[in-house]
Amino acid sequence: MMINFNNSKKINREQLERLYNDVEWYAYTQDLEGLRQAIEQSLEVISVWNDEELVGLIRVVGDGLTIIYIQDVLVLSSYQNQGIATQLIQQILKKYKDVRQKVLLTEEAPDVRHFYEKNGFESCDKGSLVSFAKLN
Template sequence: MKMIIKQQKEIAIEPLQALYDDAGWYAYTNDLPLLQQACAHSLDVFCAWEDEQLIGLVGVVGDGVTIIYIQDILVLSAYQNNGVATSLMQHILQKYEHVRQKVLLTEEAPDVRHFYEKMGFTSCDQGSLVAFAKLD
């Protein structure tokens, strides 16, 4: 696999739709122009490409100085467990190593927990922090 990581916030609708549909995140693809706008307005977006195919993406919001919120890390199912997500996360963590608070919210699953712990994250249920979310 010859993967290239690009820092880019302007992404065509077609590859975005293919990636998000593959993940089953249809709430995002129901309004593709809004998804495209969300990427463009993010603090940062790193994309993994193989040739002309978007195979992975991670977005970051926040101020980039004291806090970042890592969101929407996706990898095409055919490319999972090949280091794509790890590479994307390493780019984020390296660029924002000076930021004290790196936050993310994700589903509970053993493989998901293992991945983020491998990347140096601690689940709030294992420390002295508490997490709250209001999802509408």
Template sequence: MISYKETKELSNNDLKKLYLSVQWFVYTDDMGTLKQAISNSLAVVSAWDNDKLVGLTRVVGDGSTIIYVQDLLVHPEYQNKRIGTIMLSMILDKYKQVRQKVLLTDDEPIVRNFYENNGFMSADQGNTVAFYKFL
């Protein structure tokens, strides 16, 4: 059975294994930065199969007018078991009073479907525009 925790206290080893499992190498190349990012987040929800970290989502923002879902990842062996949906629901419930809930992600059909099924609308389908700039 999967258990869920809201905590920023996560070991480097657990984080590295999870992020590597989804091939997010840019995060694992600098674990110090990842740990600081986790620490500076508004909230972090993690999913556990006993003592194995199998999912994580984290939110940044001011917590009053805007939140940004920065990371939502689930170990490939645990995908399609509603873990991501449950973690996202926990975050959305925690910040239900916040008007703007934003995220930036890959434009792949499975990803688009996941977020649309969880109440998000892509900027290309609404009356907003999204901009981003990477280093």
């Protein structure tokens, strides 16, 4: 297996649909053109490929100077637990190491909490931070 990382935002809709559906993020795939535009307008996108197959992706929005928001981190289920998501997170944290606010919002689950904490993130239900979100 030859895994390659790519910084191009040009990813075809079929590949995106397959990846997002695989991890059951169906809200994204109901508007594939919107998803494609969101990818293209992101501050940073790193995709992961096995040959011609899209197996993972991280997407970051923000100004890249004072704040980054990690919007999406996803890996095909058949490729999970191989360190791919960790490599994606670490590449972003290295590139934006001088940015003070590195933010993400995700669903609560023990494995999810463990993953982000092992990558240096602190849950806002601990410490002095508070977080708010308004979702439609």
